[in-house]
Amino acid sequence: MSKIEVNITVNGAKHRLEVGPKERLIDTLRERLHLTGTKEGCGVGECGACTVILDGEAVHSCLILTAQVDGSEVLTVEGLEVDGRLHPLQEAFIQHHAIQCGFCTPGMLMSAKALLDKNPNPTREEIKTAIEGNLCRCTGYEQIIEAIESAANELQAASH
Amino acid sequence: MFSTVNKPVERIDAYEKVTGRAKYGADLQFAGMLYGKVLRARYPSAKIKKINVERARSLPGVWAVMTAEDVPCNEIGVIIQDQQILAKERVYYIGDGIAMVAAESLETAARALEAIEVEYEEIPGVFCPIEAKNESPIHPDRRDNEIIHHKLRKGDVNKGFADSDVILNREYDTQFVEHGYLEPEAVVAVPHENGSLVTVYGSVQNIFATRDAVARCLKAGLSEIRIVQNHIGGSFGGKDEVVSSMACRAAILALKTNRPVKMVNTREESIVESYKRHPYKMKYKVGATKDGRLSAMEIEVVADGGAYACQTPFVPWRSVVQATGPYEVPHVKTDTYGYYTNNVYTGAMRGYGSPQVIFANESLMDELAQELGLSPLEIRMKNILRNGSVTASGQKLDRHEVSLAEVIEKAAKAIDFEEKYKRYSKPQSGDTRRGIGMAISYRGCSLGAEAVDAAGAVLSIQKDGSVYLYSGLAENGQGLKTVFCQIAAEELGVGMKHVTFLEANTLISPDSGSTVASRSTLVGGNAVLNAARRAKDALSKFVADQFGLSSSDLVFEDDYLFTLDGKKLISFAEAANKAFWAGVQLSHVGWYVAPSIHWDEEAGKGNPYFTYVYACQMAEVEVDMGTGEVTVLNMAAAHDVGRAINPEMLKGQIYGGVMMGLGYGILEEVEIDEGYILNLNFDNYLMPTSKDMPTIIPIIVENPDPDGPYGAKSIGEPTLELGAAAIANAIAQATGKRIRSLPLNLERVLLGYPLKKGRGKK
Amino acid sequence: MIDYEFIKARSLKEALDFLGNYEDVKAIAGGTDLIVDIRKENVRAKGFKRLLDISGLKELEFIEKERDRVVLGALLTHTSLIESPIIEQHFPLLASAAKTIGSPQIRNRGTIGGNINNASPAADLLPPLIALKAQVKLCSVRGERTMSLEEFLAGPYKTNRQSDELMTEVHIPLVNEDYLGNFQKIGRRKAMNIARLNLAILLGINDGTIFDPRVVPGAATAYPIRFGKVEEAISGKDIKDIDPVEIGELASEEMISFTGVRWSTPYKRVALASLVKRALESIFQEAKVDE
């Protein structure tokens, strides 16, 4: 099978890769770049555990072929922490007990980040919509929603 | 009163988890690692006539292709050893493995599976547990298909019914349910690592059960097998036997190829293979007097055990104990059965035989109330267990606070039950109708009288005053590590940041049985407390000697040791350092054995559990009468937990359990047609999303238990067991129609019966 | 296992040339249908050897309002439909359908062209687009053609696209403010739902009288079509004289006249009637408020 050359930027680092036609973005992240924070829960776009931010938008890395995203920028959970400082969402998830098994957490964080980037002051309903594609079997969502609300406030306060 | 316990301290694993650093089974990499894959059955019931693996073996990059013949001991099981690691001559269910491969890439492994040729001869299967009763045994070496029969007897039901003014006969049934842990099963087996024959890392719920299975299948000693638990992406009772079987397969491949072998299920593989929650068919007969007192109950429950015994010998035992619900009933006769079928096998899932019977007995209680012209609250308040009550099994409840009345009152107040119940009882008009419903439960804590109930922990104080701790019970995402560290920190009077929790490892941790039955905090927590006390005693004695005091004069708090009147003596760290250099033993094993209990299997009575928790959940729903859509608006969940070691984590258990109960009530069902599973991924097996979430009011009730660490009991399972019943009662009030089968999906709510698509041509 | 070669189209022309040169090509846009089908080895994803990635064709990602119509590029995502002020203003019916699709991740990737060409009986954009009398434009090296979406659909998961054609645009004629629409959807849960049933209704209402009614249920018939008998029954009537319950029942009868009685009919018979009633009531309500 012929290889396709792909240039992508992941968490700020540029990569030139040769990928096969079937390689999904999630495979590239996990297997090639060893960014295993992004999780695979279903492989069919239903659980959201594989959510990453692609050129500013939350997407399922299990439903995208890496060959399709040549020239793109990808942000994964590993890219949220900057210079050893946690992102306010990460802090809020810790403080609000928005984590149990943690398998949904990376995807949740990315969906939440994509939301706050677009809409810094979301309503509770908008938060629920932003994470409607991220299943969590453990937490019942409540503390996740509280964490996102609190991170939004935090970010708002910081920007004033 | 407490410094660490009873406080919402942060989870100790949170940092790793929010940064993506936490490594789960599928995230592990080892040099030279191969990928293992399993070929699964094509039919749910068949003879295997021939397997040809030659073509698969010859593919480049394929290191091993193995079948049942290559497995030293092919049958495993915690209770009955009937579960095949790979199908030998017979396929018993659609998830059976036929052959397995290890290859250099996943793709090569997949191609190798495609190259394996299997010749089957289909044999008619048995797919209904009630028919299984009279069918010839699906396991040829067994007399019949009965896996288990448990009974419970109290008084004389004939007399009880004769004394009744009202008698109701009702049948209820429940569905197969998938655990839906978000992380599919994953293990890596590494051969000959650091003195072990094989080490298996991965998402293992119960390291000792998995170790026992691997040792058995390899015919190796228990001390040759190391099972190490990684971060685990949810389990809910589900990563036990199915992961044991995966671990066995990976271990065999690893030893055969002399390479590490990783096995990760896809979601489809996980759903087709993994055991489910038991579907129950239940017959209830209840008698009551005119004024609403229960006089007798006769119950028969049939559980579909599927192809393998797994936990079926035990699950219906919890049901037999709790089937009446938390009521005083003078005359009770309960029988629970489990049968083999050619369906997917069933096993432990959060609740473990309780959600099914609670759906039945709490629906029944509302039906009875309606018959007698009582409200749901009234009938329950007349019959609930109270301090000193005798349960259906004949156990007198006099060792702890029986707090049913309290949880009911608190939940009712929080959701405004009485007012809403009255309002929704009046005729409603329009497309949507509302209803409110309730359910209550009592739940025996920990394993109960059918198993040994002991656990250990090791705690070691280092010479800088920091502490590490490990236990034989394992984190499943529920927060066990944090709770155990809180208990240790509290007892030693040190900050949480000084306590490190190590992962569970069968070659280090004391065998503590399984992390199940919501027993971790209660039994495991007591073991941690015991270890901490031993270490503290050693340190106290040393420090007391130094200061010419006696141990009882010392107080451990805020990283210091004080005198009783508050004088600071020495920091914990300094004390630890001095003690270390003085040769004081600072590493201690803690052990806890649960209070003795007993069950007379023949007579069907006894004291099955040493303590119980009590709960009440209430649900308010809106039903679209034209489409059957149900919206759960509000839920109140009041749980007596003894003591909340970590109130925020406890709320997390409640929110999560309520949502799982909601899924059980109105959404989830593994659809099985003649043994074939129709919904193999989350596109068809639907679990609740953030949008399905009602407003949930968690209510924590604390009546400390004399036997719990700091009075704590359990929370994990009770939170999930009631929701479906409460929602079903609310829907019945809204629609005026009683539906006696789960889930209450669109079709059942609108039509009163389900619609089945069937699998079409296969 | 489905194997294929991957080709990224750098321009529309390159894409069309490629489609013209090879028989066994499958286009991939957002991939939200196709990648799932490939994983499941669905028959719909079989029989191709070359995967042509059109997701990078920026020239197909536009919304343009012309004099009497709006032109949509086939690669517009559901999110861009929802966020477009033009759609919001002129075709709220389409936006409300797009909002119900999948989750943000799906709406960020899934395209209108993919939704149409996948031609699922339950696709959420098909009923509103049919109700809006959308036209689709197909291009190939041989030229281009435009036809109504109704004509384009040929069956469940079947269209009249020729193998060398690519859908480039969707045209929606502007409607004046006399037209009111409503979209309904039933799913098993509150998000991430494939429709058990959906429905788009668009009615012209002048002085309380209905004209040019368009009633399009989805997931009710083999593929979404207009329900002519229902439309006939309400056309020219005053909304005061219409009993939504009765029209709902008529819709169910019309559904059964197409499908016969299937396993799901007992449910859909009742539920479709309810949806039609609900949609009509809500349009009538709006019409009264507008007066």
Ligand SMILES: Cc1cc2nc3c(=O)[nH]c(=O)nc-3n(C[C@H](O)[C@H](O)[C@H](O)COP(=O)(O)OP(=O)(O)OC[C@H]3O[C@@H](n4cnc5c(N)ncnc54)[C@H](O)[C@@H]3O)c2cc1C
């Ligand atoms: C989790 C999940 C939830 C979903 N929920 C919904 C939902 O609620 N409602 C709904 O309607 N759909 C839903 N879908 C289906 C899907 O997201 C939509 O149909 C989407 O619009 C498809 O667009 P795409 O660009 O991803 O299509 P692709 O998968 O890229 O393509 C689909 C098909 O269309 C063809 N195609 C695509 N673009 C063109 C073109 N320009 N010209 C010719 N052929 C073309 C492809 O060759 C392929 O056969 C869901 C899917 C998933 C995975």
Ligand code: FES
């Ligand atoms: S793994 Fe991508 S959505 Fe589940």
Ligand code: FES
């Ligand atoms: S924390 Fe376990 S799935 Fe969300």
